[in-house]
Structures are given as C-alpha cells and as structure tokens.
Amino acid sequence: MKEMRTSLTSSERKEKTKKLYITPKTAPYYFLAPSVILLVIFTLYPVISSFILSFQSMKGSEKYFVGMANYTKLLRDPIFYKSLNNTFQILIIQVPIMLSIAVVIAVGLNSALLRFKGFFRTVFFLPAITALVAASIVFMVILDDNYGLANYVLSLAGIDPINWLSHPFWAKMSIIAVMTWRWTGYNMVIFLAGLQTISPDLYEASEIDGAGPIKQFFYITLPQLKPVFIFTVVMSTIGTLQLFDEAYILTGGGPNNATMTITLYLYETGFKNFNFGYASAMAYVLVIIIAVISWVQMKIVGDSE
Structure with a gap:
C-alpha cells in the first residue's frame, strides 16, 4: 500500500508539472520553438559570426583580431x-x-x-x-x-x-x-x-x-x-x-x-x-x-x- 501511494504521488507530480508548463498561453511558444531555433542557428548565428569575422584575419587555421584593417x-x-x-x-x-x-x-x-x-x-x-x-x-x-x-x-x-x-x-x-x-x-x-x-x-x-x-x-x-x-x-x-x-x-x-x-x-x-x-x-x-x-x-x- 505504501509503494502504491508513492507511485500515485509521483503521477500526480508529473501531471502538475505538465499543467504548469503546457497551458493555452504557453502552447503556441512550443509550436514556434523549432522555427525560432532554426532561425537562430542558420540565420542569426551566421550573421553575428561573420560580423565578428570581419574584424579578424587568419594565419593558418588560427584567427586573430585585426580591428578595422579589413575595412x-x-x-x-x-x-x-x-x-x-x-x-x-x-x-x-x-x-x-x-x-x-x-x-x-x-x-x-x-x-x-x-x-x-x-x-x-x-x-x-x-x-x-x-x-x-x-x-x-x-x-x-x-x-x-x-x-x-x-x-x-x-x-x-x-x-x-x-x-x-x-x-x-x-x-x-x-x-x-x-x-x-x-x-x-x-x-x-x-x-x-x-x-x-x-x-x-x-x-x-x-x-x-x-x-x-x-x-x-x-x-x-x-x-x-x-x-x-x-x-x-x-x-x-x-x-x-x-x-x-x-x-x-x-x-x-x-x-x-x-x-x-x-x-x-x-x-x-x-x-x-x-x-x-x-x-x-x-x-x-x-x-x-x-x-x-x-x-x-x-x-x-x-x-x-
């Protein structure tokens, strides 16, 4: 009986967690998340990375900061x-x-x-x-x-x-x-x-x-x-x-x-x-x-x- 009670308590805890994070207000964000993640990885990150790269130069495989030299x-x-x-x-x-x-x-x-x-x-x-x-x-x-x-x-x-x-x-x-x-x-x-x-x-x-x-x-x-x-x-x-x-x-x-x-x-x-x-x-x-x-x-x- 004690074990059964513990199991039920665990199930209730999971149910409360679901209710806490997935609500009608938060559900749209879960649907948008994959698109936002892809946008960040394949658009935002390359833009920021290339901007930083424009202030750098390469010697072999190593990058070093050169300031405005490229410009x-x-x-x-x-x-x-x-x-x-x-x-x-x-x-x-x-x-x-x-x-x-x-x-x-x-x-x-x-x-x-x-x-x-x-x-x-x-x-x-x-x-x-x-x-x-x-x-x-x-x-x-x-x-x-x-x-x-x-x-x-x-x-x-x-x-x-x-x-x-x-x-x-x-x-x-x-x-x-x-x-x-x-x-x-x-x-x-x-x-x-x-x-x-x-x-x-x-x-x-x-x-x-x-x-x-x-x-x-x-x-x-x-x-x-x-x-x-x-x-x-x-x-x-x-x-x-x-x-x-x-x-x-x-x-x-x-x-x-x-x-x-x-x-x-x-x-x-x-x-x-x-x-x-x-x-x-x-x-x-x-x-x-x-x-x-x-x-x-x-x-x-x-x-x-």
Whole structure:
C-alpha cells in the first residue's frame, strides 16, 4: 500500500508539472520553438559570426583580431572599386530596360482584346523559373565567338562577328541581356497584379473626356502603378547589387575583370583565396550600400509621408 501511494504521488507530480508548463498561453511558444531555433542557428548565428569575422584575419587555421584593417584595406583595393563600378553600370542600364519592357508586356497582357492570356503569361514567366545553369549554358552556346547562333545570324546580314563573352563591353551587354531575359517576366507578373487593381471607371471616364490609349497609359496607368514601381525598383536594385550567377557562369568576371561584380569578388576572396575576414568585411560594406541606396530610392520615388 505504501509503494502504491508513492507511485500515485509521483503521477500526480508529473501531471502538475505538465499543467504548469503546457497551458493555452504557453502552447503556441512550443509550436514556434523549432522555427525560432532554426532561425537562430542558420540565420542569426551566421550573421553575428561573420560580423565578428570581419574584424579578424587568419594565419593558418588560427584567427586573430585585426580591428578595422579589413575595412581600411577595402579603401585601397582597386579590384573592389572595379567590381563596384561594374555592378553599378549593369544596374543603371539593366533595371530601367527590364522594368520598361515588363510594364509594356503587362499592359498588353491585361488588354481585354487579347486571347489566350494564360498561355502568354506562362510563356513570359517561364524564364524566371528556368534553372540558371541550364539557361546560361544555352546562352554560352548562342553567344560563342566562333560557332554561336548570334554571330551566325549577324553573318547572314553581312555583319562581322562580335566577341560577345571575350570583349569587355560586349561581355557586360551579354550579362545585361541574360538578366533582362530572366527577370522581365517575373516583374511583368507583379505589374500585371497592380494593373488589375486599377478601377475600370477611371478609363471609362477618360474615354468620355476624349483621352486615347497613350494618354491613359501616362496619366492613369503609370500614376496608379506608383507603389508597384517603388517595390520593383527597390527589389530589382537589391537583386542586381547581389549579381553573381550570370557573371560567374558566363564570363567568370573576365575579361580583365570587366564583368567582376561585388558578390563575385567576395566569393573569390573567401572561397578561392580563403581570406574569410576580408570577404566578411566586403559583405558588410555591401549591406550598407544596399541599405543606403534602398533608403534613397524610397525617399525619391516614395510618398512624401
């Protein structure tokens, strides 16, 4: 009887413990715990660790503190300035072209006169979900200096072949073309969603006042799409400043660093030269650049409030 009583007391104690820790108020935290733990391990910890690493350097397998040396080294690094200049050149040319094409395609696909809308929307969006490596290999074949399809078409028109991937200017233009091909459809879908929120009454009223399609586009469509433009400009800018895949696969940063981007230089510094402290400093400088540019864009094109 004494043993039985002890067992019952132990069971009661466990039940009280369960009631104490698992209640309707605490239960949600138990469900959130796995996600929070993964976020801390795979996001928060690497961010903090890389920030600390940016103030360190490595000698063999040992780390030692160097203060601001990695950051001051960036100020004297000509390749860093070259990669920064290349990235901004691509940004200034590619983003306006891509967004202009995207908004025109979106307006066309939103037209009530167009048939098979679903088919055309899918066709234009497909590049965004195409495997980048496969697409880049196809473009390497198309843009090959000797046997590429692009130069073959030019030869039919009597134009001399172009060194698409081995000439500094044309290599940049090739990367811009591939990026535009890949991301125009993605932005088109965003603009299309914005167009479908514009009230048809605005267009009907403008038609009564005698406005044609061109005036409707500039005085109704574009102003109504302002929030969408802000979003796409900021996101496209961030994406271009992080440009890596296209430059890495198509040109490897060449010729003569003509297509070297910030993230590609960061990758080579960290994973080829194993200078992880310097690469981390570069990464945080890039974060600051992205934050400042995004803030400036929001102030320039955003609402005054």
